[in-house]
Amino acid sequence: MALIAPRVAPALPADEALALQRALDGGTDITVFVDGTVHRLPPQARDAVVDLLARFSRGEAVTVSSVEEMLTTSKAAELAGISHTYLRNMTDRGEIPVEYRGTHRRIRLAAVMAWLEGQKKKQAAAAAAGGAPDAGTSDAASGQ
Secondary structure (H helix, E strand, O other): OOOOEEEEOOOHHHHHOOOOHHHHOHHHHHOOEEEEEEEEOOOOHHHHHHHHHHHEEEEEEEEOOOOOOOEEEHHHHHHHHHHHHHHHHHHHHOOOOOEEEEEEEEEEEEHHHHHHHHHHHHHHHHOOOOOOOOOHHHHHHHOO
């Protein structure tokens, strides 16, 4: 999953910032139009947009960037449908890349999703060949 480079937007002119601040004061309904179509934002997106607008209304310059979600080994194992121990062993063998925060392992969501996609492809290839999945694939599916 490629991350987009950060975008820096300069502060609004004082009069525009003040007008935006007045519009935001006490307002709870934020409507987004894309090509003339109204879209209701999910709460986390709405909160991010409101925060962005509030920063502009205070006359601040803003940088928008992406961050890749990092998972604990427990969350990653749960998402992958395998045991925590099996996942740790996979990271030890280098099958799934891991980063350390102190002594704690963190795994990128994209790495787990890529591994899951690889497992689906292996299973599809085994089914197409008319055979059973190899031992590594069945172990992964059972979480052993």
